[in-house]
Amino acid sequence: MSDARATARTMPSGFSVGLDIGGTKTLAVLLGGDGEVLAQTRLATVRGPAGVVDGAVSAVQGVVRQAGVPIGDVTGVGVGVPGLVDSGAGTVRHAVNVGVDGAPLELSTLLSARLGGIGVEVENDLNVAAVGAAHLVEAEGVGHTPTDLAFLALGTGLAAGIVLDGRLRRGSRGAAGEIGHVPVDPAGPPCACGQRGCLELYASGSAVTALWPTTAGRPAPVELFEAAARGDLDAVAARSTYARAVAAAVRMLVLTVDVQHVVLGGGVSQLGQPLLDVVRDALDDESAASAFLRSLDLPGRVRLAPGRVAVGAVGAAVVGRAAGARARDLAG
Template sequence: MDDARRTAAAPPAGPGTGPGTGPSVGLDIGGTKTLAVLLDAAGEVVAQARLATERGPQGVVAGAARAVRGVTRQAGLTPADLGGVGVGVPGLVDPGPGTVRHAVNVGVDGAPLHLSRLLGAELGGLPVGVENDLNVAALGAAHLALAEDGPGEGDAAGVDLAFLALGTGLAAGLVLDGRLRRGVGGAAGEIGHVPVDPAGPLCPCGQRGCLELYASGTAVAALWPARTGRPAPVELFEAAAAGAPGAAEARDRYASAVAAAVRMLVLAVDVPAVVLGGGVAQLGEPLLVAVRDALARESAGSGFLSSLHLPERVRLAPGRVPVGAVGAAVVGRRAARPAPAAGDPRPAVDHQPA
């Protein structure tokens, strides 16, 4: 298909046998691209696709429907075979009614977009769950981490994890005891706007010296402006590996800022794993090594920090599948399930692979 480049192919997943028991599709809608995955009934990724994002309220709904049809067609299915669909989208999301506001990166501003209702209607009445893009990335990381334990291992209700997004800005998605933690005002995980230098530069949020100014992808460009047109993080880490003057110092300064974000998350919520994601995390192993080294250096003089084993808690988001789209598919599975009865202890969003 010309609008959905295939990135994986797999045997068809079987049709669902009831709410929440069948396959689900997850969409991670970004400013330029939409990533789609299909999870089978066991929670395994069996198909994925990448499409260009359509902008504007009507474009977002139409493009999302096209992505769902495309990735299900890859697996030999139709939308009618799905148990549910989940969507991760930037902006202010109210998961209850499935509305989106101020998603300016995809051309949605002004009146709320009732994405859940409109996309569900476009897909013949399928249940559709909608969540913020950072939160679905956290859910996807938790789902994939649980799957790595193997069938029968682990308990979804006990998953604790922070997803640290290193992109244009800096923020974390939190999954605690198998549940998304949004906070009373939706600000949980906004550690990028914790000031670390009151005398530092002015942040767009109005404060000075926010962590985002030192640990985001944008911060790398300030440390090491791109010279060849490639992403600044790539140029910086390559220059440091090649021994370019000043590059290793700039790399280590950036790694220390990311390490500060990791330390902040562990000290705040004591998660066993902080997963590095976002654009900068595409550097892969060199970034992971640099951040772990920074954590080890900074823990060396503190028995307290050393006892927390911070370097061992950091890992990279899996590169084989789009984490955000996987998390969106988990949201879709939950949207398909009946609402818990009064007193039902099930989490609001779970991560069980089956």
């Protein structure tokens, strides 16, 4: 199993490609030897095992063609994919969003064979997002080296990918960062995991829809924040409730693993600065009565995922470069 280094400084020279395969789209980036993004592209995801492999091949070929780089100069390919990933075996199963069922799809082996033997690493999509965020934060020269960072995904569910001391932390059973299923209200509503009152029910993107149902076909977070900005008192109250829940997730991550940065990602993060502002305000409010919390500077640790590039695909490319290095070592 790979350590999935998150720092540009530890990566060998050469090109690497990263893929972030989602339910509707596949994002690809090409990284240069200095860790810079040289090209990126987007394709529609084709569901099913064959479609996933064919789409991955097309994405790799497309992004290197866009940059004018021969495929033979690519040292490694990384793939971020939802579902249950065995990174050591290079397989994925139960990736229902992309049409892969319980039978393991040998994605690493199949993709490597189609690309002429290039080393391929497969990783969970949330983990590569964390690695990508760490890579981009380090490129900006922000914070400590090596990076301690949590990528908090505010999507349909709630979970975090964690990088500690520049290394991806999966946990002994792959459950590191699954804070969405920490109960915060034992008397709360039932969660799909079988518990009650889980944090996911209050801080995910789905939680916004429950707080502020929309009938106009637009995303609930957008409608909620727009209504709050217009001064709708119900919307202001709902926005505050949501911000406190996200702040609780941030506090949980800092108090358990003391990461320097908590990066807000996922669908809700597309709200941008207005989301960041209300979460920081909630953290400020919660710290007001606690000298201990104030000493941790919780608001200062929260930031948005960089919007100019596909964070997950960048992380996959970083992971892919490590796969390429291992392949060269074995060949040598």
